[in-house]
Amino acid sequence: MGSEMMGLINLQDSQTLPELNEHRPLATVPMGGKFRLIDFTLSNMVNAGIGNVGILLSSQSRSVLDHIRSGKEWGLARKRDGLFYLPADVEDIIHPVEGDIHSFYKNLLFVKRGHSPYILATSCDLVQNIDYEEVLHFHRRHNADVTMIYTRAPKDKEKEGYVLEINDKDRITGINSKAEIQTGDNLYQRQILIDTEIYQHCVRRAYAKGYKDFITDVLKRNVDRLRIFGYNYEGYVKRVDSIQSYFETNMDFLDAHTWRDIFLQDQRHIYTKIKDEAPAKYMEESHVTNSLVANGCIIEGKVENSILFRKVRVGKNAVIRNSIIMQHSVVGADANLDYVVCDKNAVIQPEAELSGTREAPLCIGKCSVI
Amino acid sequence: MRKSNCLAMILAGGKGSRLGVLTKDQAKPGLLFGGKYRIIDFTLSNCRHSGIGTVGILTQYQPLELNWYVGNGSSWDLDNDTGGTFVLPPYTNGNGTNWYRGTADAIYQNLNFVDMIGDDYVLILSGDHIYSMDYSKMLDFHKKHQAKVTIGTIRVPWDEASRFGIMVADDNMRITKFQEKPKQPESNLASMGIYIFDRPVLERYLRADAKDETSEHDFGKNVIPAMLKDQIALYAYPFEGYWKDVGTIDSLWQANMDLLADEPPLDLSDPDWRIYAGNQSMPPHFIGPKGSVKSALIAEGAAILGQVSDSVIFYNVTIEEGARVTNSVIMPGTVVEAGAVVDKAIIGEDCTIHSGAVVHKKDGSVAVLGRHGEVTAAATSKGDA
Numbered sequence: 001m002g003s004e005m006m007g008l009i010n011l012q013d014s015q016t017l018p019e020l021n022e023h024r025p026l027a028t029v030p031m032g033g034k035f036r037l038i039d040f041t042l043s044n045m046v047n048a049g050i051g052n053v054g055i056l057l058s059s060q061s062r063s064v065l066d067h068i069r070s071g072k073e074w075g076l077a078r079k080r081d082g083l084f085y086l087p088a089d090v091e092d093i094i095h096p097v098e099g100d101i102h103s104f105y106k107n108l109l110f111v112k113r114g115h116s117p118y119i120l121a122t123s124c125d126l127v128q129n130i131d132y133e134e135v136l137h138f139h140r141r142h143n144a145d146v147t148m149i150y151t152r153a154p155k156d157k158e159k160e161g162y163v164l165e166i167n168d169k170d171r172i173t174g175i176n177s178k179a180e181i182q183t184g185d186n187l188y189q190r191q192i193l194i195d196t197e198i199y200q201h202c203v204r205r206a207y208a209k210g211y212k213d214f215i216t217d218v219l220k221r222n223v224d225r226l227r228i229f230g231y232n233y234e235g236y237v238k239r240v241d242s243i244q245s246y247f248e249t250n251m252d253f254l255d256a257h258t259w260r261d262i263f264l265q266d267q268r269h270i271y272t273k274i275k276d277e278a279p280a281k282y283m284e285e286s287h288v289t290n291s292l293v294a295n296g297c298i299i300e301g302k303v304e305n306s307i308l309f310r311k312v313r314v315g316k317n318a319v320i321r322n323s324i325i326m327q328h329s330v331v332g333a334d335a336n337l338d339y340v341v342c343d344k345n346a347v348i349q350p351e352a353e354l355s356g357t358r359e360a361p362l363c364i365g366k367c368s369v370i
Numbered sequence: 371m372r373k374s375n376c377l378a379m380i381l382a383g384g385k386g387s388r389l390g391v392l393t394k395d396q397a398k399p400g401l402l403f404g405g406k407y408r409i410i411d412f413t414l415s416n417c418r419h420s421g422i423g424t425v426g427i428l429t430q431y432q433p434l435e436l437n438w439y440v441g442n443g444s445s446w447d448l449d450n451d452t453g454g455t456f457v458l459p460p461y462t463n464g465n466g467t468n469w470y471r472g473t474a475d476a477i478y479q480n481l482n483f484v485d486m487i488g489d490d491y492v493l494i495l496s497g498d499h500i501y502s503m504d505y506s507k508m509l510d511f512h513k514k515h516q517a518k519v520t521i522g523t524i525r526v527p528w529d530e531a532s533r534f535g536i537m538v539a540d541d542n543m544r545i546t547k548f549q550e551k552p553k554q555p556e557s558n559l560a561s562m563g564i565y566i567f568d569r570p571v572l573e574r575y576l577r578a579d580a581k582d583e584t585s586e587h588d589f590g591k592n593v594i595p596a597m598l599k600d601q602i603a604l605y606a607y608p609f610e611g612y613w614k615d616v617g618t619i620d621s622l623w624q625a626n627m628d629l630l631a632d633e634p635p636l637d638l639s640d641p642d643w644r645i646y647a648g649n650q651s652m653p654p655h656f657i658g659p660k661g662s663v664k665s666a667l668i669a670e671g672a673a674i675l676g677q678v679s680d681s682v683i684f685y686n687v688t689i690e691e692g693a694r695v696t697n698s699v700i701m702p703g704t705v706v707e708a709g710a711v712v713d714k715a716i717i718g719e720d721c722t723i724h725s726g727a728v729v730h731k732k733d734g735s736v737a738v739l740g741r742h743g744e745v746t747a748a749a750t751s752k753g754d755a
Binding site for chain 1: 404405406630632638639644645646647649651652653654655656657658659660661662663664665666667668669670671673675682683686
């Protein structure tokens with residue numbers, strides 16, 4: 001079954017979280033108790049029937065390859081099409097080239113061989129469960145060349161982003177880079193659907209002219225010449241680009257509605273690497289409220305407003321509040337944690353007292369012993 | 371890839387009639403267990419970890435769901451180019467379809483498959499036991515003793531020995547006598563229904579057994595006694611560990627409760643012997659602001675907004691706020707509504723326990739509700755819950 005869309009996920013242009021990214025790119029930052037950030041984008045694509053996905057790898061790709069492997073868990077290990085890793089050239093790693101045009105150009109062959117009339121090009125840092133087929137219908141209904149997905153900004157943000165000017169027929173008339181986003185702005189969500197022919201043509205031309213960035217140098221410049229439309233996505237979406245937004249997005253899952261909207265859509269599951277852990281085990285003394293708990297956990301202590309990844313152990317009388325504890329970490333007996341983000345395989349010694357704040361959660365590094 | 375030279379044949383046609391509504395529309399090996407597993411997962415995972423390359427699964431009774439679940443065996447890492455997983459329903463030939471007449475007949479009817487694979491050893495397994503066992507050790511034992519047949523055995527308490535097929539063996543573990551459910555057992559070495567045969571011996575005896583019209587075509591009752599009579603080299607392999615044949619509602623309930631012990635007799639989280647299962651791609655489970663969980667096993671995708679204790683909760687179960695579940699097993703997709711109470715029960719898949727309903731048997735036995743069942747508050751007051 002061929003889909004009319006192919007996917008292109010760019011791992012090269014995302015922000016990093018220095019607090020957590022020491023050993024991995026943003027794409028494989030653990031999210032929501034058992035997932036990695038890229039699982040959301042990858043799952044949304046395959047749930048829309050996309051069977052051909054290219055991943056533009058960044059220089060740190062070991063954890064991406066280890067996590068996705070053949071793409072089997074997403075149904076992408078196929079004889080035809082399937083998953084394609086598109087690594088960066090060594091010279092581009094040594095002397096990084098600004099913008100995305102350069103790597104789009106270098107990987108035009110992937111797009112050409114895909115034979116799909118449309119390309120869905122996205123970043124990897126969005127947490128959402130979006131129906132891309134609906135975006136395709138929108139794209140066709142408007143006879144668009146390009147569809148940019150946006151949301152109405154719910155609140156003022158200090159962060160920069162692209163704000164779209166859109167007329168009453170959904171047509172985009174202006175693309176503006178703004179340093180501060182205000183409530184109600186049409187905030188571009190870093191995903192476009194584009195006709196493959198137009199994509200190839202634009203990338204070639206832009207590369208020849210020495211342009212760097214697809215949004216500013218191609219779409220913004222040609223906002224009058226190309227038929228660019230804006231698709232207003234009204235569901236839940238969060239972009240992870242800082243330790244604060246990372247923490248907030250995880251905590252959002254503690255709302256039962258958000259948890260259901262993202263993870264328990266009838267036909268649209270979020271897939272991840274399978275680990276075959278046993279169901280979580282709660283001991284006699286455990287006391288857990290308002291938390292997300294993955295398989296393989298063994299809990300003897302108290303857990304409140306927190307997220308426990310796979311195979312976390314919580315010792316007797318330990319108290320964990322408002323924290324994210326990643327896979328294989330051990331929290332010793334009588335330890336006390338509040339606003340802590342604990343990376344993989346960390347060991348918190350018995351009776352340790354650790355606390356951060358909502359704005360600046362205390363981050364414990366991978367494999368550290370505290 | 372190197373082949374193991376040992377073909378596994380799993381008998382998965384068991385009807386499990388003593389399990390009542392739970393096996394009404396599926397075979398016993400497909401029965402759900404331990405929050406995320408089906409019973410056959412244990413045997414399939416054992417095959418994978420023991421290095422078995424080819425697995426034949428013989429289905430018969432209500433096979434559809436089991437066939438769908440097992441698929442090509444990829445969930446158990448048993449899909450590969452040199453062997454793989456084969457579901458074997460009753461075979462149709464020129465004389466029509468023959469329903470399997472017994473365990474031995476099931477293998478007999480698939481002898482052409484056994485030939486086609488051509489492995490020197492054939493491991494016969496049952497798909498409805500809960501245990502972790504390394505069959506490669508049993509195969510080593512078989513080779514070391516130059517046995518023609520090795521029977522997997524386990525020591526059972528003497529007072530229970532009369533419920534089993536009992537082996538009497540010499541110091542070398544060579545079997546000298548076989549007693550089927552003896553009143554006066556001479557040994558407490560019980561057969562687990564697991565056999566390793568040299569293929570030529572298996573074929574010879576199955577062909578002879580098929581011709582015998584007085585035979586019940588059962589390994590324990592007919593084939594093994596015939597071999598013993600002919601002084602074939604039969605050995606008993608002593609297995610040590612947890613092994614459970616969940617034949618009844620009570621034993622199914624108890625086996626689930628066994629998992630809640632601080633040090634459970636069967637370790638589901640052994641990193642070197644993981645129990646694989648068909649994947650459900652569920653998110654971590656959610657414990658609500660007023661939820662409370664004590665002594666329980668909870669699978670992914672469940673939402674616990676009420677109280678749970680001493681229970682096993684499968685994926686995708688919802689326990690609403692104010693509901694109370696104790697000493698129970700709740701299977702996937704079931705909703706226990708606000709204010710409902712469930713105690714000492716096994717609730718099947720996709721059931722609804724409505725607000726105000728109480729599921730509990732006054733006589734202390736285990737209450738059971740089959741798939742898609744419903745219990746309302748009105749039914750409770752009439753006392754038939």
